[in-house]
Amino acid sequence: MNIPVSQQYAIGVDIGGTNTVFGIVDHRGSILYRGAMSSRNHDTIEPYIDELYDLIIPSIESIGGIEYIRGIGIGAPNGNYYTGTIEYAPNLKWKGVVPMAELITKKFQLPCALTNDANAAAVGEMMYGAAKGMKDFIMITLGTGVGSGIVANGQLIYGHDGFAGELGHTIIIPDGRLHKGTGAKGSVEVYCSATGVKLTALELLEKNPKTNSLLTKYNKEEIDSKIVYECAVAGDKLANEVYAYTGKILGMALANFIMFSSPEAIILFGGLCKAGDLLLQPTRQHMEANLLPIFQNKVKLLFSELKEDDAAVLGASALVWELK
């Protein structure tokens, strides 16, 4: 390619359970064009890629044509960096092993790098966000689920098979709460995700039948992490306890992660971060309390510096600049 890097662009695609968002991104992390489509319109993968192609092509033309695009980066649940496949993703329509990178390359005639969404977020954070310049950090995404991306020695840890960094599925409370999606008991995700916050709220309401918590005004089905947050901010005691408990479990888990890879920082990202200090304060307290002294008061606990709407696309696009 004879076009200098400074004039090249990367396409970032984030495939979520509901929506696929994409953008054309320059080398400094500015998103020039954005778009979105449903991830659920097509039962098979080929027509999904056809729709994606038709949606992106006009933007590619606008920036000067496909020769200005260095490649396509994709973040997807259960995305495998080594094979470029999406494998048995429970929230996607396409079952089994989908050779996504290969199909994308065939359709677009561009190189493609694929990894899971949390790994993509970590690369984005390292290139454009709170982890700029760091060689050792852990990215934790706190959304519907809990994902993670681990960077050590300046490299993402993919592991032997490409699936490293599933910290949300590590067990923090043996024989603890059942995770209906995985069947595991007591995994980090079943406590520290949006779903976990809801479950904790329902548990506390059940344990305190005489409470006058604001949460009692809602049906059980209605209660979600957003409502718990609003009640907590309004000063509701039980809702605040929900965050204290979530932070306790998260802090314990982070301490374990730190004793694994001894990162410079842990970076939190995703919907639950809106809770700010409500979550951060108990998390930090229990993180420090569970660390060996040699690790205490060393590790930064930070929120992502990327705008939530942009982060997924930026992270996915950042994979392109790492392509060999």
Add this chain to the structure above:
Amino acid sequence: MNIPVSQQYAIGVDIGGTNTVFGIVDHRGSILYRGAMSSRNHDTIEPYIDELYDLIIPSIESIGGIEYIRGIGIGAPNGNYYTGTIEYAPNLKWKGVVPMAELITKKFQLPCALTNDANAAAVGEMMYGAAKGMKDFIMITLGTGVGSGIVANGQLIYGHDGFAGELGHTIIIPDGRLHKGTGAKGSVEVYCSATGVKLTALELLEKNPKTNSLLTKYNKEEIDSKIVYECAVAGDKLANEVYAYTGKILGMALANFIMFSSPEAIILFGGLCKAGDLLLQPTRQHMEANLLPIFQNKVKLLFSELKEDDAAVLGASALVWELK
């Protein structure tokens, strides 16, 4: 240095709480000269290094002189790879931060690399043992304590500050058994070390006052992991339960470690490995049961292939070949 690598030698030094062992090792991992001294003869570090020097020099002369030595590798508790220091090692006589690598280099006029003993063991295993050719594995040392060395992308993970890989101190049972050395409750080490085996045996004896276990023949003070092993091999039910429990906890912990770095293998090393299948079988069972399906039946669980007496020196010497 004009001497070809094939004719060079490395000195490996393993500093334990009681003894220091050392050897001169060739590039293929053969130990030509060995020696040992007490780690406890000197309250300050300089005379300790003087004694070590006087003991090693004759062997150095025997292989042709110091110009054939490429460097000195040291494994030591709380050894920090980045700084070459031993920091606040609870089992050593020298308190605070000891600039070991610098002092060794000054005395021997040779480059020196230092890391903790479990990291050194991992490098040794990668170079000469069960992990030969692997790029992603975790070494777990099961001795008086539980140590670990993590290799990902073909590199040891040292972390931001050089202290990564303290998996023995991760919490596996929140609010579990007290670790008297660290004050932590429920860490892996307090269950899966030789001390842990003893504590589990004492707990089971206390819970079963009417047992006719062979272990009741011993005083509580006498019981150690060796006696528990001998009773288990003799068919004693309670002693076998001790290993079943130890393996359960270890298996749960290994599952968490796997979901972190997705290694090709976990390699077990140290005194507890003598228990063989008594430990391996329950460990494997509970490891698999706690893994997400994408990780199941993939990760090899192996014993070290290095002779226990040689491993520490080999591992320490192996650091030398990695010196830049």
